[in-house]
Amino acid sequence: MNGFLLTVGLILCFLVFLVLYRVVFGPGVFNRIAAISAVGTKTLIILLIMGYLYNRVEMFVDISMVYALLNFIGCIAAAKYLEMGKE
Amino acid sequence: MTTTVMYALAILFILGGVFFFATATIGLLRFPDFFSRLHATGKGDTLAVFLSLIGLALYEGISLTGLKIVFIAVFMFLAQPTATHAISRAGIKSGLQFWRKKGDAQ
Numbered sequence: 001m002n003g004f005l006l007t008v009g010l011i012l013c014f015l016v017f018l019v020l021y022r023v024v025f026g027p028g029v030f031n032r033i034a035a036i037s038a039v040g041t042k043t044l045i046i047l048l049i050m051g052y053l054y055n056r057v058e059m060f061v062d063i064s065m066v067y068a069l070l071n072f073i074g075c076i077a078a079a080k081y082l083e084m085g086k087e
Numbered sequence: 088m089t090t091t092v093m094y095a096l097a098i099l100f101i102l103g104g105v106f107f108f109a110t111a112t113i114g115l116l117r118f119p120d121f122f123s124r125l126h127a128t129g130k131g132d133t134l135a136v137f138l139s140l141i142g143l144a145l146y147e148g149i150s151l152t153g154l155k156i157v158f159i160a161v162f163m164f165l166a167q168p169t170a171t172h173a174i175s176r177a178g179i180k181s182g183l184q185f186w187r188k189k190g191d192a193q
Contacts, residue, residue, distance in 0.1 A: 001094060003103075004098060008101055009160055011105055011109075012105070012108065014113045015108055015109060016108060018112050018116060019112055019115060019116075020113055020127035020159075021116065022116060022124075022167070023102070023152075027104045028121070028183075030108055030121050030174065030177070030178045030181075030183065031124065032129055034115070034121070034124060034125050034171075034174060035114055035115060035128075036117060036179065037128075037149070037170060037171075037174070038111065038112070038128045039134055041132045041136050041167070042108060043158070044106070044136065044163070045108075045136065045143075048140075048143055049143075050145075052143075052156070057152050058151070058152050059149065059178045061152050061155045061156060062155070064159060065155060065158070065159050065162075066106075067187055068159055068162060068166070071151075071170075072118070072166040072167075072169075072170055075170035075173065075174060076169070076170060076173050078174070078177075079174045079176070079177040080173070080177070083176070083177040083180050084181075
């Protein structure tokens, strides 16, 4: 089971690197925010898998929860800030 | 016996989650404009994170940690569409253009 989780974590890291293309080259700030949100979602799962690999899930699950909350709040704050429009 | 069934179910759920993560990433990279990219990543990532977390909770079993993982799954299932909605509405209000096919009437 540990080998399976390690494989899943490596696949998710590869997908994060693919999404980073959209973060770096994406035209405009909105594409970048959407891509950052996708990276945060993948990081959530990677953190939990790291917890299983290190046998410290009860610690990593709290970090993962805080990461989910911060990802949501950051996305909402950026959207509210950029809603003011082109001025 | 029971643990074997639970592990098989967990592996199935996590594999489904990885599949939907991959499709959402391909959509984010390949679609032509902002709104269609958001359509791919918003729905795909929501389903993928839900499936992956349910798989990890099945692997964990009934405990406080498993309960916390289920809580994260429910929270992400509410929060991810809300964030997607907010960011797309900000995009519309700040005047992003919709993508159209070439030669399509305005």
